[in-house]
Amino acid sequence: MNTGCIIIPCYNEMTNIAGVIEEASQFADKFDILVINDASTDQTSLAARKTQKATVIDLPANLGVGGAVQTGLKYAKNQRYSWAIKLDGDGQHPPEAIQSMLEPLTEREADIVIGSRFLAINSGFRSSFLRRIGIKFFEKLGMLLTGQRFTDPTSGFRAYNRKAIEFMAVHYPTFDYPEPEELVLASLNGLRLKEVSVSMRDRWSGESTISSSFSVYFMLKVTLAMIFIFFRTSKNNKEAKC
């Protein structure tokens, strides 16, 4: 058993998952690969098992990204991994970046590292106008609530140290679209966050469940959640100080 694991949440990624596992397995000497199959209705689980390079956790009912990711973090906590890396199951996140994302963790500069598409100017990722506005909005809101600038608050490419794994196994935002909330939650609970520049690719094939619908629901839900996490946590902190 290795000291770290790569968590890959996926829903109906039958065509992509094997490739993602293959790519991630270049780190097989350091990281165990963990696939969280969020009750896919296709053969995702089988495709992942066939590679024989990953532990596959099949959720018996669909929980949404947040619940799936948390399952992986709970597993990481139980198995006493020191590091966990979260990678999307659609091939958007190039595993080569794992090395540079780990650095701030091993150097003890941060507890959670976020792979950002926008930190470097030329990162090769194109997205629609509306989506960029949405991302900018969360960047500003995040800055207001945490005092730290996150250029890519919706990025799901993240690395956690042991402290962050233990915290997030219990407190991870478990509904849909958890990423921007996670930043506020982590920051207000004293976890140190750092962004690292990565280049992302377009998903290999199929429909995205997470980010293609950059909808009104998404904006409202995430905004509400971020604001309430802020008030909830600052209230708890005040009570703790008394």
Place this chain on the structure above:
Amino acid sequence: MLTGFERIQLISLAGSLFFMLGILELIRRQKIKEAYAILWLIFGSVFILLSFWKKGLDYFAGIVGIYYPPALLFLILIVAIILILINFSVVLSSQNDKIRILTQEMALMRTELEKKSPKNVDGPDHTALNQTARTDD
């Protein structure tokens, strides 16, 4: 209070009683938990009271300054429904959490089991279930 019992009072009394008996019967048959029936029973009682005490509606409408007393009836009804719906949202959210935790723990245990004795555990046998669940919504 009971003098001049009008037809509308009889009808509303019958309706309210029928409603209350329905709720009580559901509790008796354990179809509703007592805790969730409390709001229904409270508002059922209010309507029984108002069926008897016809002037009561005028009285309370006068207090809050509603000129047309029956409007107060609708107000009470709407407030009742809103309160009960909010109560549902609370229950729903807590159930959401519980189901999530159960699902996660089950999946993790299954993975442990699979590691110990791979032969005894099949792959996901719940795909059929998911498909039927999906056609429902």
